[in-house]
Amino acid sequence: MAVASSTADPKSCSTSAATGGAGAHVPIGKDGEGLYTASTKGCFDVIATATPLVLDEIKKQPLRPFGVGSPAYHIADYGTADAGTSLGLLSKMVEAVRERAGDDKEVVVHYEDQLTNEWQSVFNHALGIKSVSDAYGNPIPNPYALENVFVEACGVGFHKQCYPSNSIDMGVSFTAMHWLSRFPSSMKGSEYMHAARCPELPIPEKEQAAADWTSILKARAKELVPGGRFVCVNFSKNSDGYFLGQTDVGASMWDSFQSSWDQLKEQGLIEEEERLGVSFPNYYRTKEEFLAGIEGDEEISSTLKVVSIEERVVRCPYRELYTSGKSGKSPREYAEWMVPTTKTWSHSTFKSGLKSERSEEEKEEIMNQFWENYMSLVEKKPEDHGMDYVHAYIVFEKIEVREERGREG
Numbered sequence: 001m002a003v004a005s006s007t008a009d010p011k012s013c014s015t016s017a018a019t020g021g022a023g024a025h026v027p028i029g030k031d032g033e034g035l036y037t038a039s040t041k042g043c044f045d046v047i048a049t050a051t052p053l054v055l056d057e058i059k060k061q062p063l064r065p066f067g068v069g070s071p072a073y074h075i076a077d078y079g080t081a082d083a084g085t086s087l088g089l090l091s092k093m094v095e096a097v098r099e100r101a102g103d104d105k106e107v108v109v110h111y112e113d114q115l116t117n118e119w120q121s122v123f124n125h126a127l128g129i130k131s132v133s134d135a136y137g138n139p140i141p142n143p144y145a146l147e148n149v150f151v152e153a154c155g156v157g158f159h160k161q162c163y164p165s166n167s168i169d170m171g172v173s174f175t176a177m178h179w180l181s182r183f184p185s186s187m188k189g190s191e192y193m194h195a196a197r198c199p200e201l202p203i204p205e206k207e208q209a210a211a212d213w214t215s216i217l218k219a220r221a222k223e224l225v226p227g228g229r230f231v232c233v234n235f236s237k238n239s240d241g242y243f244l245g246q247t248d249v250g251a252s253m254w255d256s257f258q259s260s261w262d263q264l265k266e267q268g269l270i271e272e273e274e275r276l277g278v279s280f281p282n283y284y285r286t287k288e289e290f291l292a293g294i295e296g297d298e299e300i301s302s303t304l305k306v307v308s309i310e311e312r313v314v315r316c317p318y319r320e321l322y323t324s325g326k327s328g329k330s331p332r333e334y335a336e337w338m339v340p341t342t343k344t345w346s347h348s349t350f351k352s353g354l355k356s357e358r359s360e361e362e363k364e365e366i367m368n369q370f371w372e373n374y375m376s377l378v379e380k381k382p383e384d385h386g387m388d389y390v391h392a393y394i395v396f397e398k399i400e401v402r403e404e405r406g407r408e409g
Helices: 035-039 043-062 087-101 118-128 203-223 251-267 287-295 317-323 331-338 340-352 360-380
Strands: 006-008 013-017 074-080 107-112 149-154 168-174 222-233 304-314 389-398
Touching: 013 035, 035 118, 035 340, 043 087, 043 118, 043 222, 043 304, 043 317, 074 087, 087 107, 107 118, 107 222, 118 149, 168 203, 203 287, 203 304, 203 340, 203 389, 222 304, 251 340, 287 304, 287 389, 317 331, 331 340, 331 360, 340 360
Parallel strands: 074 107, 074 168, 107 149, 168 222
Antiparallel strands: 006 013, 222 389, 304 389
């Protein structure tokens, strides 16, 4: 991914072009271990919430005929990460397709993510080499075990067209398309870290998010077959002003991030420039911004229509289990269990706020202390800490365009 750059006015989060940059998201852990799925159990609940929407669209959409010389059913999982959290849904999708098309219907699952993704982990999960369970210990079924299911991977990135035109029957994406293709880094020099926290939205992030959303929709409109569906479950800032980790329950995850990061300065581990050097390269769109991406572009509105859009909050499963007494964990054990779910997606961004002249070893030592600061904070009052999910659940359908031919004579 390319990197854009800007500096921030520390008072307003407004920006102008200059130097800087946040850097691309980098997965943590060793490729093949599947640390994202092991540490991000809330995504299973998010996907479970979306499952009825996806299965209902499979029941309603036109299916291409299957037989000699006819196509398999093609599913694309955009921004799949290590592919573990969507396995259960994909298994149900395969079964739903075969309920309509017959048990011998072939299905192709296309896993999509950035070039630097954990591809070994993807195949370990997708091929059933590494088993998966949700936050409640329930084993997750694997679609590959259903036979005549074929697995492929694409590292192009969902901001571009990833598959041939008119080839994908159903696209799904969960907690992925908030990442920007270019990084204005407008929060550098401020204490906001993320666009959603700014009193006034930073224009560079807002404009980049709008441009990216247009690119995403145009690419999906080309890839989908006529009558195909795209179910996008994306982080959002909802009508109540809630967003990831900051809702009506408990302490703000972002406040906890900030205090734990500030503590590094107090501990003499980072300088002031580094304390104010974190700028997340993603954006939580509002419902209105999602819809504007279609309504404001004739090319998209003539090929895609919104079947439904709704805002939903999914509570943090770690906190729910702890406060119900079902986790059986001490305050410290809870902190060590919950905090990694915030680390999987944020570690590389915090690390990019450190000075480039620091060695990799020194950076990791600082990051270890940062996460220890956060865990110590959670340990003091664990019931206050968690990571609620706030999403827009959007269903798109590709419009079947029928050409009208004039009569001759």
